[in-house]
Amino acid sequence: MKDHLRKKIARALEALGVPEAPVPSFEKPRDPSHGDLTTNIAMLAAKAARRPPRDLARDIVAGISGPDALVASVEVAGPGFINIRFTEAYYHGVMRSILESGDSYGRGTSGAGVTAQVEFVSANPTGPLTVGHGRGAVFGDTVSRLLEWTGHAVTREYYFNNAGRQMRILGDSVRLRYLELLGSASPFPDDYYQGEYIREIASRLRNERGDALASEPAEGEFRRRAEADIFTEIRGTLGRLGIAFDVYYNENTLYESGKVEEILSDLRKLDLIYEQDGATWFRASALGGDKDKVVVKGTGEPTYRLPDMAYHREKIRRGYGLIIDVLGADHVATYPDVIAAMKALGHDTDRIKVLIHQFVTVVREGEVVKMSTRKANYITLDELIDEVGPDVVRYFFLMRGIGSHLNFDLKLAKEQSEANPVFYLQYAHARIASIIRHAASMGIDPAGEGDLSVLSSPEEMDLMKALSGFPDMVESCARAFEPHRLIEYLHETAGAFHRFYHAHRVVTDDGTMTAARIVLARGTMIVLKNGCSILGISAPEKM
């Protein structure tokens, strides 16, 4: 449709002798009374044409051949907008195509042939996932789904490190708890992992092995068991949210394959590495960074920065057309060096998108709960799912733009779960399912095609217009990596259905009208279901 209009307007502009005019773009007017689609092309081209926008707009409209089967009217409005109205027949045609496409209505091809890698969560196995991880997890997964819907081949990847100081402390934390269980208590350091889960792991070891591990070092069985148990739990939590990864990438791989050494020496060749005070530094200041950063400590151990660089280089080398990093705001300082290093090494960094989400503030009983893996007073993602269910968790995390801090009031989420927006959406779907069941019980074939020309009331038109916008919405949400806009759209669409439902009965004595409205109901169901599928929430048949 937009292409159709674009060509018409381009022709009109050419005829008017405005060759340098920009390509017309169309958008849905905020105010529905302004038509179905609008363009500001006359205002943009006014300067080049050296004419008042309204005059130019009037001539463009005159230059477009009269109303056709799809376009009902084209008129000039306001400071020079050109408003376009579609015919009812156009929307009836959209309804038929929705039913024809079914589960794939809304899928696009803009990403066809493009491979995309989305890295998210990437929490080290030192404890259960927190609510903060949850936001990144749900967001990363939904961005992946959006990319799949627009035709990309997506790899979901989880990057982790099971070596180093934190893991040693983890192992030793388990060891101390284990010894406690054996009755030989020793002081438990403040900077050790305080969580109850450490005791649970220790307890399992004790049950299985008795006191056989009493003189075992922290680095051995304790550390291995802690990692295995915690990772199992992490995967389980993600699984409850419908999240699964294609690749778990272990940082160790980068050492074993020599990639860390390689990037160090390649950067050294570019004079971006130097030694000072016993450490090895990255000359970030030469690449626009604020100051240089240590990449290998005096102990000989690299900081996270170096393997991060090696990892990103690996991603680039794997040939992805799109590389997405989903990070929490606490990691905001880490990526500029990585990007700078990639650029310095001659890699194309335009393909890398770093998406940073702000923190989740958890409020329980009016009190802010801090999130720290090491302390005991955090809320795990698992507990959150227990309390409000996976659909609410996903929906709430996706509801807001990632640039905003997210307030998650547990009490509110639980108490008001019946008035939750997620139920508003699911309720519309269940309601339609119920209507279809009712129609079937009346002997009406719900799959029947009808004469749709009877659909013309304001509520029916509003609903059809909403449904027709779904594919564009999916496309723009994917392009901008903004799932929250899809939520807004689905909420509006569900509202359009609820209003239609209250204004009109679907199943009546009028066979033609019944058939047509069932088509409308089924089309709505398809959009809601496909939308829920992108969000990763269920679309229940009954509630």
Add this chain to the structure above:
RNA sequence: GACCCCGUAGCUCAACUGGAUAGAGCAACAGCCUUCUAAGCUGUAGGUUCCGCGUUCGAUUCGCGGCGGGGUCACCA
């Protein structure tokens, strides 16, 4: 102090990336079930978009300067 994110209705947040009269959900108030699901619908009320200057036909959106909140500035990840 430097850098990043944010500041919009009483609260939590949108606003299609610069468009026309700034919108939803909670919370408040008033209505609507003999009928396909009332987890719904209709209406009322609620605003100096933190402040100032600038850019232009046009600014919640872009730029500069303030103010306020959060985050990050380790040889921790």
